[in-house]
Amino acid sequence: xxxxxxxxxxxxxxxxxxxxxxxxxxxxxxxxxxxxxxxxxxxxxxxxxxxxxxxxxxxxxxxxxxxxxxxxxxxxxxxxxxxxxxxxxxxxxxxxxxxxxxxxxxxxxxxxxxxxxxxxxxxxxxxxxxxxxxxxxxxxxxxxxxxxxxxxxxxxxxxxxxxxxxxxxxxxxxxxxxxxxxxxxxxxxxxxxxxxxxxxxxxxxxxxxxxxxxxxxxxxxxxxxxxxxxxxxxxxxxxxxxxxxxxxxxxxxxxxxxxxxxxxxxxxxxxxxxxxxxxxxxxxxxxxxxxxxxxxxxxx
DNA sequence: CGCCAGGCTAGCG
DNA sequence: CGCTAGCATGGC
Numbered sequence: 001x002x003x004x005x006x007x008x009x010x011x012x013x014x015x016x017x018x019x020x021x022x023x024x025x026x027x028x029x030x031x032x033x034x035x036x037x038x039x040x041x042x043x044x045x046x047x048x049x050x051x052x053x054x055x056x057x058x059x060x061x062x063x064x065x066x067x068x069x070x071x072x073x074x075x076x077x078x079x080x081x082x083x084x085x086x087x088x089x090x091x092x093x094x095x096x097x098x099x100x101x102x103x104x105x106x107x108x109x110x111x112x113x114x115x116x117x118x119x120x121x122x123x124x125x126x127x128x129x130x131x132x133x134x135x136x137x138x139x140x141x142x143x144x145x146x147x148x149x150x151x152x153x154x155x156x157x158x159x160x161x162x163x164x165x166x167x168x169x170x171x172x173x174x175x176x177x178x179x180x181x182x183x184x185x186x187x188x189x190x191x192x193x194x195x196x197x198x199x200x201x202x203x204x205x206x207x208x209x210x211x212x213x214x215x216x217x218x219x220x221x222x223x224x225x226x227x228x229x230x231x232x233x234x235x236x237x238x239x240x241x242x243x244x245x246x247x248x249x250x251x252x253x254x255x256x257x258x259x260x261x262x263x264x265x266x267x268x269x270x271x272x273x274x275x276x277x278x279x280x281x282x283x284x285x286x287x288x289x290x291x292x293x294x295x296x297x298x299x300x
Numbered sequence: 301c302g303c304c305a306g307g308c309t310a311g312c313g
Numbered sequence: 314c315g316c317t318a319g320c321a322t323g324g325c
Contacts, residue, residue, distance in 0.1 A: 124306075127305090128305090129306090130306075130322085131304085131305045131324080132305085134305080175321080179321080179322090180321030180322050181321050182307095182308090218308090218309085219309085221307060221309085222307095223307060223308090227306070240306065242306035242307085243304090244306070260315085285306070
C-alpha cells in the first residue's frame, strides 16, 4: 500500500470529507466505522472505494486529507473532490438568504464530487423514488455481483462493474438485487453504453443540450441527467429538481416555479447565482434532508 | 395498514 | 406538446 496526505488548510473554503461523501452525491464510498460512528467523533473516519483497478481509502485528520491506496491517487483525489474549486468565491456568488447561508455555515468545506460517468449514471437511475441509504445498498450489491474483485489486507472488495459487465445482467438478476422497476432501465442503459454511447458525449455541449443528450438513456429524465451533469461531468450550474429542492422552491422561491422542468430550472438557476447554482442546490438538499424538523414557516 | 423515498416511461388527449 | 397511472421495494 502506498500512502500520502494532502494539506487542506490552505484550500479556499477548506474541505469537509464527511459532508462531501455523505450528502448523497456519490454512492461508491463505504464508511469504515463498524457502526460506531457518532456525531462526537466526526473526523478520522476512513472511507473506502475501488476506482479503476485501485483500492483506495481516505480520512480527514489534523488539517490533512490522508490516503492509502494500491497506487498513487493524489492527483485523482484532487480531481474527484474538486479540491481546486474556489469555495469562498462560490459562496460569495450564492444568494444571501437564510437557508443558503445557514447551510453554508453548517457544511462549510463540502465540495461537489467528480465521479466517473458510468457509475454515476447507474447510481442516479437507481435513485428514482429511493432513499439515499438504499441507493448505497443497491450500488454495493451491483459491485459485489458484477464488479472485479480486489483483495487488500485479506479483505475482498469490488470495483463498480464496467458497462460490459453490467450489460450481461438480466432484469431478473437485477430485481433480485433489489432494484425493483429500475432493473430494466439499468440493464438497457448499460447495454447502450457498452455499445458505444459514451455519457461523456455530453461534454462538448452547452448545459441544456448536454442534459437533453443524457435523457436518451433509458431511465434518465431531466432530473437524473442533471445529477450526472453536476456530480460527474462538471456542469456546476446544473440544479437537479428533486423532491427536496422542489419543496424549497415552493416555500422559499415560489416565483421560480414555472410548471415545466426546463422553465423552472432556468428560473431557479438564475435565482441561485447561475454559474455555481448546483453548489447551492447540493447544500440546500443536504441541509433540508438533515433538518428533519425544518418547517417552511420557521425557515425565514 | 398507508405513505413516502434525489422519478421515469408509456399511453393517453 | 402536457398530463398522469403505474411502477418495486423497504422503513416507519
